[in-house]
Amino acid sequence: MGCSSSKQNVIDFARGNEKDFHERFVEEEVLGQGEFGVVKQCMDLHARDGDDNKHLAVKILRKGITWKDNTLFMPIKPEALKLECGILKDLGGRHCILELIGVWESPSNLYMVTEQCDGGEMMQYVAKAHNEGIHTEDVSRIAMELISAVNHCNDHGVIHRDIKPENIMFQRSEPGSSLRLIDFGCACRDAPDPAVPNSQDPSRHTTFAGTPFYISPEMFQRNYTHKTDIWSVGITLYVLVAGYPVEQLQKAFNLLQSSDRNLRDLPGMPKDELPDSFFEMLHKMLTYKHKIRHSADQILPTEFIKLHNLSESAPTDEHLDTLGPLQPSGTGKKRPNLLVSTAYRHSAYLAYETFERSVTALLAAVLLRTHLDELVKKLSKPVVDDQSQDTSSNSDTANKMRLQVIQVQQLKKALQEINQTECAEMINNLPNAASYDGYAYHWKLLMQFTEEQSNKTSSYARQAELDNSMGRRTRSLLTLRKAQKDALDLSDHGGQHAANAQRKRQNNLQDNSSVHGSSMFDGLKRKKRNAKKKDVLNSSSHF
Structure with a gap:
């Protein structure tokens, strides 16, 4: 090297x-x-x-x-x-x-x-440190710390543009640990508009960035301000208390991207265990029109943010002691409760995430590039058909274009329709595959292995170019390495289908259209002629 x-x-x-x-x-x-x-x-x-x-x-x-x-x-x-x-x-x-x-x-x-943050990312932290459930005081503390981080960014003219659970890490894996906002690879400077001297309005930005489920409506319209980060914090706090709603991801996304919805109706929301002040805070963060959405400094003094008592591990910077008077909710209060199902839902999603990455690694390792291109083209067909429509609307079609997910069972059906039945069987042989048929598979994960990812059918494919900061890439590539090994090893347990698929793969290694030729899995192509799959995957050092 x-x-x-x-x-x-x-x-x-x-x-x-x-x-x-x-x-x-x-x-x-x-x-x-x-x-x-x-x-x-x-x-x-x-x-x-x-x-x-x-x-x-x-x-x-x-x-x-x-x-x-x-x-x-x-x-x-x-x-x-x-x-x-x-x-x-x-x-x-x-x-x-x-x-x-x-x-x-x-x-x-x-x-x-x-x-160094030893407590892990947000979902990992909650699943481990609060394995019996998370108290509303802890949710309040996490919300305060995250809003404080965004407010600090605003004060220094920075928009993060990719706030999500994966970019929130905790110092220690124990209750009360302080969080850290990480990965500023998608961030931008928020300088005043020189064309509008002395303007009090926030600067407007047009560059698309972020992760679809956490992106604000105005980001999709490519006309946003620093308040796009507040929206992402609101979605992140929803995921904190409800888990990532992978079983009903498109439904949750459609509701969130609508201007007419009740936040208590979001999938998985523990509405009976949360105080009214939580939903009042969330409503201020997820106001559809960003011009009237609250900013970070307006949310810091709200009742839910003040619910917890500042602990020794909480931020002690001077402005946190001068947040101003508590803003009353004007509604009934509830005593802090234990959200029992939260840790379970985070653990369940982390298990599914391993399965999803195994599927991605399996498809990248087994399919020829021509077949992979054909699959991605098929999965993106609704995007092609609806390109003429107004993608800034709140229609279900536009939201499908934005989120880019498909149910696992639909993915397997698409494989069968392009004559890749053996590959679909390999997915069926992965652990707990039958339990995940109705879960959302993020098919955009496959685009990094296609021949022309930057020119794919949807304009939203260009957001893949923004997902290359070192922190995020390191975490995902490490997981994909293990997932690729596990996916192929475990699929072999299913019997002859996997063996046939592998022999077919070896017979086509000279095909220049192989997905491995210019991808992170290039090492596989060179070594599969003389090695078993397990040995090849262990020797790949692209990660």
Whole structure:
């Protein structure tokens, strides 16, 4: 592995070079790998014993074009590196924003050292730390910390644009742990519009970014302000208390994207256990018209945000002590309750997420590129048929275009219709496959393996280009590596169908249309001639 060329320094506030980095830090276990680099735990030799910052995380990014296992990886654009590092530096690790300890840079590598969060992402944290249920006081604390982070971003002219459970991590896996908003790879600066001097209106933006289920209506219309982050926080808090509604995902999305809906009717919502103040807060966040939607500083003083008592692990920045008087709800209050089903629903979704990634890895590993292209084209057919319609409307058709999901049983039917019955059988042989037939499969996951992902039928396919920040890619690629191995290994237990499909695959390795030729699974193509599937998958180092 090596870089074909080295680059000039791109971070003007770097604290030193590669030698300086290694004089201060000792690299430890690998936390994640991706095509752009690796994330490791590191130990700060300058920190004293017992210091909270003794063990940190370092993201090592390769700056040049990289050859690895006969695969070409293009570098991250210097502008993107500058923006993400600059934003983290400006935010200063305050108000529940991930703290950037420093950046070190060599001609070929960039070392981003941050605090380490051991509590996991939001769903993992709730499932583990609150396995018997989460109290409304804890929901209140999480809401306060997240809104505080967004308010801090607003104060510094930053729009995150991809707030969701996967981008919220917790410092420790225990109740009361403070959260951190991470992954500013989709973020942008929110500078005042120079064409409108002294304007009091928020700046407008048109670049599409984010994850569909958490995206505001105005983001889909490509005419949004910093209040798009407030919408995403509202959806995230809905998922916090109700779980990710994968069994009724399209229904939930349709309701959320409608201007006429009752938030208590959202799938999975524990409406009897939550106080009225929660729904009042949520309504202010999910107001359809962004011009009248509340901003972060207007939501911080609301009753539900004040429900909890600030603990030692909660933010202690000065403005949290001066949030202003409590705004009364004007409605009846309920005593804080235990949301018993929340942890179970998060655990159930995490199990399904493993299944979904196994399906994606299986399809990428087994189908030829021509077949994969055919499948994606078939799944996106409603998008093609409805391109002439107004995609800013709230119709169910427009929302299907936006969300890009299909039921697992419909995915298997589509495979059968393109004469890939054996592949559908391999999916059936995965653990608990029968239980997931009605669940939503995010077919956009397949687009990263298609030949022309940037020119696919839907204009929303271009959002895949925005999903390449190191943090998110590292987590997803690690999971896909394990999922690919598990998917093919487990599908073999189903019998002759999997064996036949694999022999068919091996007989076509010389076909230049193979999906592995230019994808992260390129290593499979080179080695399948002389190795068993299990050995091949274990040897792939694209992750």
